[in-house]
Amino acid sequence: MTKQAKSGAIGLAAAAALAAMAGQAFAAQCGNSAAGYDAWKRQFADEAKGRVGPTAISALMNTHYAAATIAADRGQKSFRLSLDQFLAKRGGSAIVSRGRAFRQSHAALFASIEQRYGVPPGPLIAIWGMETGFGAVRGNQHMLSSVATLAYDCRRSAFFTDQLYAAxxxxxxxxxxxxxxxSMHGEVGQTQFMPKAVLQYGVGGDLNNAANALNSTANFLKAHGWRAGAGYQPGEPNFAAIQAWNAASVYQQAIALLGQKIDAGR
Incomplete structure (x- = not known):
């Protein structure tokens, strides 16, 4: 969770230091097949003892090599589509229609979020709809196995080692x-936070709760430079915060466009 106390800041700094040390320790031991996963897991657990508690170590030892996660990681083809193709695949028109209805039915929630973080309903609702279909599809993968498998995998080992320690x-x-x-890469909750983002930006508790997830998403955007009242289309000040949410250009454009349509007529 986002920390407002000094002890929380120290905790995040410690987590970053631990992740860096772990990345160095295991950089030469990553693998590209299931064959070495169990040995790697035991080595990682030994290294992690004393840094995280026995509950976490036990959870790590109960993970499995997530072949479906590796397949998904290698096959992210939708990000290569044009914006129109991407919106059609993701059901953009339905997100706008349902999003406008949510904006009205949850007006008090979105007003509270905008007052606190400066983020209007549109981009938040667009993210919510794009990520999980407004909470309907949050993934059914074993989260820790997904993250541990990606930490073991050589493609992005350092990044996911960081995420594994956070988890x-x-x-x-x-x-x-x-x-x-x-989801496939270890994302959790209504708006699909990675474990490290839960630690840094999560507010209110369980992110499977829509209000907590939306507040946390607004907190993430504010922390990445969101300015109240500024535009969020490509080329406008707040688009950079949307870019921080997802690295894929087509995804960024989709959030901005859908958010604008949802906010229209406010």
Whole structure:
């Protein structure tokens, strides 16, 4: 979660240091097949002892090599589509229609979020709709196995080692269950936060709760430079915060466009 106390800031700094050390320790031991996963897992657990508690270590030892996650990681073809193709694939018109209805039915929630973080409903609702179909599809993968498999995999080992330590911390704190379910890369909740983002920007508790997830998403955008009242289309000040949410250009454009349509007529 986002920390307002000094102890929280120290905790995040410690997590970053641990992740860096782990990345160095295991950089030469990553693998590209299931064959070495169990040995790697034991080595990682040995290295992690004393840095995270026994509940987290036990959860790590109960993970499995997530072949479906590796297949998904290698096959992200939708980000190569044109904007029109991408919106058609993601059901852009339905997101706008349902999003406008949510904007009205949850007006008090979105007014509270905008007052606190400066983020209007449109981009938040667009993210919510794009990520999980407004909470309907949050993933059914074993979250820790997905993250651990990607930490073991050589393609982005350092990045996901960082995420793995964050996930283990969340399990230690009781913020995420050892058997929590998520999407293919370990994303959790209504707007699909990665474990490290839960630690840094999560507010209000369980991100499977829509209000908590939307507040956390607004907190993420504000932390990445969102300015109240400024535009969020490509070339405008707040588009950079949307770019921080997802690295794919077509995804960024989709959020901005759908958000604008949802906000129209406010």
């Amino acid at each position: 283990l911390q969340l399990i230690d704190r009781g913020q995420i269950a050892p058997d929590a379910r998520g």
